[in-house]
Amino acid sequence: MRIDQILPAFTGGDAISNYAVELRKFFQNWGYHSEIFVPAANYNAGIDQVCRPLSEHSRLSSSEDIIIYHFSIGDITADYFRKADGIKIIIYHNITPAHYFAIVKPEMAIALKQGRQKLLELASVTDLALGVSEYNRKELEAAGFRRTGVIPLTINWSGMDGEPDRDLINKYRGKGEIILFVGRVVPNKKIEDLLKAFYHFKLIKPKASLVLLGNYRDTPDYYEFLQRIIQELDLKDVIFTGHTTHDELLAYYKLASVYLCLSEHEGFCLPLMEAMQFGIPVMAYAAAAVPDTMAGSGVLVKEKNYPAIAEMAALICDNPEFRQKIIKGQYRRLDEFRSFPLEEKLKEMLSPWINQG
Template identity: 25%
Template sequence: MAIVLPSLVPDDATGNDALGMRQVLTDAGYEVALFAGRIGGDLPGDLLAAAPDWIHRRAARVVYHLASGWAAGRAFLQRTSARVVVRDHNITPAAFFDDVNDEFAAAARSGEAERQRLANDPRVGCWLACSPFSAASATGLGADPAKVRVAAPLHPLEQLESAAPDLRRLRAWTEHPADALFVGRFAPNKGHLQMLAIAAHYRELFGRAPRLRLVGRFDPRLWRWRALLDQECTRLGLGSDVEIIGEVDLATLKAAYLTSHAFLCCSEHEGFCIPLVEAGALGVPVVATDRGAVASTLAPDAAVLRDASADEIAVALHRVLNDPALRDRLVQNQRAHVRAHFAAEVVARQILAALETC
């Protein structure tokens, strides 16, 4: 069995899922090889061209990770006679990147087109979506519902749970804990602007702004988006209430979760949203808006608001920050939900069951 993905980058959701899948399949007795087009992000060339011939044969089974448009991947799929399972990580809609970065918008459009084409390709034997939301959107594009399965992405959650927090950050942030944390790359679909508006509304209703701590990778090509966030912070007078931390290592991430009173998620598009699982595992209560896969990743009785105004989300955040009993119940429920649905062995079983019925 072969696992094929466009790029293998450290601490990337697709890469973690592919590596985890390799481990799960190997443990289950499969012979597994992993082929990434690129390793490390900025090295030249496409390594998929160097993959051996056997992955093209009819007897082979290929799990193809769909996370972006990928020319070499398209060429591979056209050539191969292997049975193909599409591992769908969902594609962020290109419209989010219009006016932000042409290259990202073009890549997203290419990914959308590829997803549409694969959803209607009869040679795809199975479609393994990472969430019910992704599954529904794939069937909406034309994928055969009988071929669609759902399994959460594999994520090394235990590494974060067992990691020691960065002590310097832990000390500093214990003195200035975040009222609301968000973890996710700085991209236009992640809802950062909404969080800033909510902070401004919170200040109007409760007399002070919550301290927002925003952690996540920043791609310099999205500088226009980042500049807009900075401008919005200034416009709303939130200068000292918003901390933009950028990309962090595991120890700093752990410190960020441990020193936050709540996790606020206003993402406009998520294929799964791993930070919600991390927050659940580490006991940070979540307040979220119902977009994309957010609701299906959270427990059924989580604080998820549908069609809510900024005032309402601000009030929800205030409730969670100031009602210990509510916070404890949300934490317990989310932790139980994570254990029941996203623990490594549970997801491994989902993936094996899905692949064995493909």
Template identity: 25%
Template sequence: MSSSASHHNSVDQLEQFQQNVWPVHHLADPWFLWPSNSTVHMVVNNVYERDGVGNFVIALYKLLRQHEIPCQLYAEGYESYLESLVNPLDRLAKIVKPSDIIFVHFSIYLPNLDKIAALTCQKIICYYGITPPDLLSTFDQNLANQCQWGYDQGPLVRHFQKLAAISNASAKVVNSFLDAPRSVAIIPPVLNLHKWENIASEPTTLPPYRRRFLYVGRVVPHKKIDDLIRLYSAYHALDPNSCLLVTGFNDFGNYKVMLEALLEEQPRSARERIYFLGPVSDGQLKFLYQNVDAFWIMSEHEGFCIPLVEAMAFELPIFAFAQSAVRETLGESGLVFYQKDMQKLACRVYQVLSEDSQRRQLVMAQTQQFKQLVKDSDGRAIWRLFESCLGQIYASSI
């Protein structure tokens, strides 16, 4: 693509981004007027679509923009079409005012966090959960180092007036960084759980098997795609007319090599029914959710797990390893397991999906949990955080 064509494409994407605002009738309006002299400065490592943190930052930016609240973005990496909207991290200290609010999204080592922590305006830091380095070091030592450095930055949260986390599990980690416990606001990292209503399904060719299982997310070590392969191999022995569909980027160096070797160890009939689809569009993902039979996840580290919520929205039975944030997101729904006994689990999956009453009971519980998540994600928690900051700004000015 020529530089001119690339430029026009970025301009078109930016215009679409600025115009593509979802209906706000599902979200709570702020119950206070925003002062004209206060700007929200949102700081994050990266702003990329199809990334949980990036998606939430984009959604929050759009929410503030819809309410005509001044907002600036700061990041190291970002979608090319966002270049005119994103500021470099080192610019923040030069332009922030005492009447402003800084909102840091903390999920890995963040350059300049010590300098941001030293600024004297009102500051919020939201912790997403940093992947434990030991889950990554075998496959990517550099990324493991970034995670360790992020943990080392943890004590800096004490310099922020307002603390937030995306789950109670993450909130416990925040308090582990402190000498004494503090209140941590829980903010689920989703603002538009009704977004699928406005996305057109994009049909794509699917394997012609009676039963299809789906995983949505990154193909990285701590998501334990290797355990998904082992589970499907065990399940396939019970139900050969089935397949496993894995979405997401599959370019994680040594981990990809390990998965390829693991596939070769499986019976040929099973490995031929495991499909790595790569990244998919929202429309294609909607089609997948509409045309599979269950959602599987074996992850050993999550901060919240948005795909679980999406699977609930599409009334898919969920089978999930009982990682703490996964259990919290599911509540008393789904079918969670504490041991990865693949043979036993495969039998249980087969049993649930073979008996309509068990499947319906599972989905009904998930639907109730989804309704609660919709309520918890209506924006009120965010408005409360901002109002609390504004109250402190006002109190210090009189």
């Protein structure tokens, strides 16, 4: 028997790709043949030690095998999964609602809308649908999937090891508070709201900086919109890092005073957990899967009251006792997350189809 996984693409260091590698270890430890497959368009020599072309899957698999599809956007992988033989399982990483991209990147909006439609089409042919958060599971249920569950992401904590970029550390240390956000500069992340909150924070902490760590080149119209807001507010010390090295990422995490996320749509939001790992107090807007990920830790922002958000961030910076209380609660959340029996839970969910003897 085989337990294979298919992904739209595989990228080293990417959360979904790392997750698939970790699950493959489980399946192989259970004694099953297990490989990861990606479409030929996204297959290259750099991943040939980890993946195989999707075109090879059909000749290797049978109707008794399990095929797990990591669904994050509709593409040809969804069509293959729908038509394939075997026991079909989806792990749903969520799809950003199309309306966020309708103006700044219409072609992306179309792809996202098509992805939502493909998800609906897969409901009738899928044996088990798993979300990486309870929020995602509820979306699967609403889409018509009969059997659903939650199986959280794994986090490669070793990826947080290493030596931070010393030049960056020396450049910013002692020069004012740093508000950090990590993620792509795209509309659902609501970077404009971060700018507005930072405007009010800057009134309290004039030396502060806002670091927006993530790629902005894929959404140039949105980036220009953000630049206009910066000019209108006469904001200084807003840093768009673009692509960063691993050492630079570590440095920004080490430097951050507060991690602030005002995103309106997240299927899990891994950077929240990374920030907790670095002992950074986390403030995050209570939207989509964020409350599931935070699980009572950090500071959950219920309303986008920018002056109030700024005042809370300043309090965290100025009150060591309050700051430590938040960090302590976040470490408890991390311990809870790490102790989740992922392999045991996954085996239980697959038990109707696998031989556990």
